[in-house]
Amino acid sequence: MSEQPIVIAGGSGFIGNALAREFVAHGRPVFVLTRRPRERNDGVREICWDGEKPDEWGQCLAGAAAVINLTGRSINCRHTPENLREIIRSRVQSVKAIAAAMAQSPSPPSVWVQASATGFYGDTGDRLCAESAPHGRDRLAEVCREWETAFTSATLPATRRAVLRIGFVLGREGGALPVLARLTRWFLGGSAGSGRQYLSWIHLADVVGIFAAAVANPALAGTYNAVAPAPVTNAEFMRELRGALHRPWSPPAPALAVKLGARLMGTEGSLALVSQRCSAQKLLDAGFQFQFPELAPALSDLCPGT
Numbered sequence: 487m488s489e490q491p492i493v494i495a496g497g498s499g500f501i502g503n504a505l506a507r508e509f510v511a512h513g514r515p516v517f518v519l520t521r522r523p524r525e526r527n528d529g530v531r532e533i534c535w536d537g538e539k540p541d542e543w544g545q546c547l548a549g550a551a552a553v554i555n556l557t558g559r560s561i562n563c564r565h566t567p568e569n570l571r572e573i574i575r576s577r578v579q580s581v582k583a584i585a586a587a588m589a590q591s592p593s594p595p596s597v598w599v600q601a602s603a604t605g606f607y608g609d610t611g612d613r614l615c616a617e618s619a620p621h622g623r624d625r626l627a628e629v630c631r632e633w634e635t636a637f638t639s640a641t642l643p644a645t646r647r648a649v650l651r652i653g654f655v656l657g658r659e660g661g662a663l664p665v666l667a668r669l670t671r672w673f674l675g676g677s678a679g680s681g682r683q684y685l686s687w688i689h690l691a692d693v694v695g696i697f698a699a700a701v702a703n704p705a706l707a708g709t710y711n712a713v714a715p716a717p718v719t720n721a722e723f724m725r726e727l728r729g730a731l732h733r734p735w736s737p738p739a740p741a742l743a744v745k746l747g748a749r750l751m752g753t754e755g756s757l758a759l760v761s762q763r764c765s766a767q768k769l770l771d772a773g774f775q776f777q778f779p780e781l782a783p784a785l786s787d788l789c790p791g792t
């Protein structure tokens with residue numbers, strides 16, 4: 487196995503931590519670019535950057551096998567004009583900073599894997615979206631469009647590049663699942679709004695697998711939906727989650743209650759009400775094998791013994 491490091495920008499968070507663990511377990515040194523570096527003794531070196539401009543941190547790119555960019559202010563907040571500006575700025579600027587540092591590096595990584603989100607498609611209703619589907623018109627779709635445009639417009643002809651439009655990531659220690667699980671344990675795990683909106687979920691282990699495959703497989707380039715092959719409606723998702731947590735019933739939450747509840751929790755109800763039904767066919771055609779293609783085993787894995 488190659489000892490060339492992997493650079494993970496924004497690698498201190500939910501997906502980045504899992505990804506760094508995976509690469510280290512396979513003998514790869516990992517450099518994490520973060521605004522608040524800490525000393526670690528687990529094979530990961532944290533390097534300070536501001537996520538905005540090339541600087542000394544760019545030296546860590548020389549000789550690295552790949553750069554992965556996960557940077558971005560969380561969308562799990564009120565979408566005020568100020569927060570939306572920061573959501574876009576953190577994503578677009580980090581992409582531009584990496585592109586500039588790659589261009590200046592004497593031996594930049596030959597692969598760049600960039601995070602994006604299924605929010606790109608906007609509210610898709612029942613329509614199944616492959617990667618060729620057009621971008622949506624809502625605010626988060628616009629965020630994703632600007633994010634991806636910054637990435638694809640960088641001039642790096644020698645670099646293989648892949649964008650992963652990530653769905654709703656299910657993990658034990660991050661993302662929205664622990665919050666939903668807590669609400670469900672309190673008998674607040676009913677369907678949200680009509681319950682007919684689709685949710686394109688994916689187990690964290692498969693997100694990690696897709697990023698690792700995008701680094702290792704020279705045939706993977708372009709845009710991929712990083713979602714499980716079986717999207718479900720919100721009502722189906724909540725029913726499975728209640729089953730996994732032994733809560734047979736909870737009252738459904740009308741859209742207004744979801745919006746008010748989300749506001750009280752400092753976030754946006756639209757995140758639970760928007761419909762995203764995305765296809766994983768392109769990844770399947772590329773030979774990717776999901777560990778958790780179906781929701782029920784994914785939830786039993788993540789909510790064990792409850």
Ligand SMILES: NC(=O)c1ccc[n+]([C@@H]2O[C@H](COP(=O)([O-])OP(=O)(O)OC[C@H]3O[C@@H](n4cnc5c(N)ncnc54)[C@H](OP(=O)(O)O)[C@@H]3O)[C@@H](O)[C@H]2O)c1
Binds near residue numbers: 557602
């Ligand atoms: N989790 C999901 O379900 C999901 C779904 C779709 C797409 N995604 C995308 O995948 C990426 C990684 O997701 P995640 O869940 O791992 O996110 P996360 O836990 O919030 O980590 C993102 C990282 O970005 C950095 N960051 C946050 N705000 C920043 C800012 N204002 N300026 C510069 N850097 C900032 C942080 O690093 P430091 O604080 O250490 O600098 C943080 O560790 C994100 O871009 C996210 O939009 C995630």
